[in-house]
Amino acid sequence: MMNLSHWRLIVAVADTGTVSQGAARVGMTQSAASQAIAQMEKTLGAPLFTRLRREVILTAFGESIVEHARTMLTSLNAIRVLADERQGIGSGRLRLGSFPSIISRWLPSLLSTFRQRHPGIEIVLLEGSDEEVETWLAERTIDLGVILNPTPDRHPLILGRDAWVALLPHSHPLARRASAQGVELDELVTQPYIHASGGCRVNGQRLAEARGLTFRDVRVSVRDWASACALVRENMGIAIVPESVLPEDRKGLRIQPLQPRMERRFGLVAAAPVENAPVLNTFWQHVENAKHKK
Amino acid sequence: MMNLSHWRLIVAVADTGTVSQGAARVGMTQSAASQAIAQMEKTLGAPLFTRLRREVILTAFGESIVEHARTMLTSLNAIRVLADERQGIGSGRLRLGSFPSIISRWLPSLLSTFRQRHPGIEIVLLEGSDEEVETWLAERTIDLGVILNPTPDRHPLILGRDAWVALLPHSHPLARRASAQGVELDELVTQPYIHASGGCRVNGQRLAEARGLTFRDVRVSVRDWASACALVRENMGIAIVPESVLPEDRKGLRIQPLQPRMERRFGLVAAAPVENAPVLNTFWQHVENAKHKK
């Protein structure tokens, strides 16, 4: 009742028409949302939604309440805008660079929540290979960039880490092996190989080279990870990909961890110290925050 | 930031002009309020108040924020009103009876918070002796009454308990004695006595009678506890009063616990089962709640 994020939830659920989607929109689990709604209804003394088969719609009572909830939220927004202005981040531009796989997995929610909180800030997002991102950073084309395996001296904000895995067609002999055991690069380099880079310098071939190995039989070379997955599924060969780019649907695919384990880390780095630029600093903290929550 | 009670606090502090008073108005401790404000200012990124010597005033920034906070709170209020209407307690009358000492100590905050939450309900407060309260309950002149030492069969909601204490002038011989030891009624009945009832059947004289004793030397008989205290201070005699009616200023007075310990309990009882009357039920739960918090 006294928690504005619950009111935000109510509005989101009213808008999306389902609890799950509403919950997702405000970054909650379905369970939390369900509980919160139940509790609100209890303290209000009457149901806000009528539960239908596949959706949930506002009762007349809920309708009248949500109206007021909206005005509360717009007031809150106004407060946020005022606070932003006061801090000199009422307006501004944020130039951000990243390579594709991160963009699709991590950035969308980050950017959308940031956008909501700070509507005055324009975000420019540049997509390129990780080498390009480095160049842009050096040239100050972008303020912040997501790069791979950042060294500590660049004071990165680590966003996550990905284990490299071998992607095999279901029929492949190595696919039989228990995943606990994993596969070694030596075993893989002799196999028909699908080279995929995802626009990054670090990729399967580089991993092999770093250990003095090389893939003999390169069947095809693609940039997009998803294409590589598709090719593996079609039995064109094996591939080495980061765990996080695996498709939801793993039919026809078999994933084996690499032995020894290898991973890539990715993090946010700044072209110049962030402390001096309020807008950047705010974004940086926003990311730190979100990371901590997830 | 997301907690409406914090916004309510901010508004209260802005209105009262001090953190302590603002905190009291919303039922927090000063410490909690101080922390909450500090935290709000941190997340907003700028101070809301400038701390003066003996008070605290809004900054220009705070001014603009509070404005929006107020609209949030009025929206919340509107929501409460809607919920009340929906439950059939949007309007109604609540007739309440009590005797004076309780009224001044316990009821004011209870009633004011209830009034805030449920602005549609009219409260009628009747003040009388506890005998009168009993009569009114029986006659259904009042819906709820505060009575002394309610028996369990009346399903009372116990509000609190008071130890009976002996009130002595500072110069009195019994005042010397260590308070751990206390005084016995036998010792007191021979002393010059100021009879005070506070409008209640249970009072010093009755306590004595219940043990087969009686005060010999009754100097004066008053109804008001405060008058009795003043008379004791003027050395007119001793008195027996409930702990909770003692004045803040105890200069010239000495308090001795009775031996053995005696106390009065007071609680809320209903003229008729409360479940059937939504308004009464709401009030009852409000009191239960407040009791639990304190």
Added chain:
DNA sequence: TCATGGTAGTAGCTTAGCTAATGGCTACAT
């Protein structure tokens, strides 16, 4: 110089509110 009235800070506890896991229910495709 002591009482008063105010704010800030610290330690520790309570509990609201979250996640993860599970179950049940309905719709829809095979």
Added chain:
DNA sequence: ATGTAGCCATTAGCTAAGCTACTACCATGA
């Protein structure tokens, strides 16, 4: 019919926000 997927509710258990109680400190006025 029989999975399969999307949805909601419920439970158990954990974490962290926010509270209280206490203390320190500072200014004022008797």
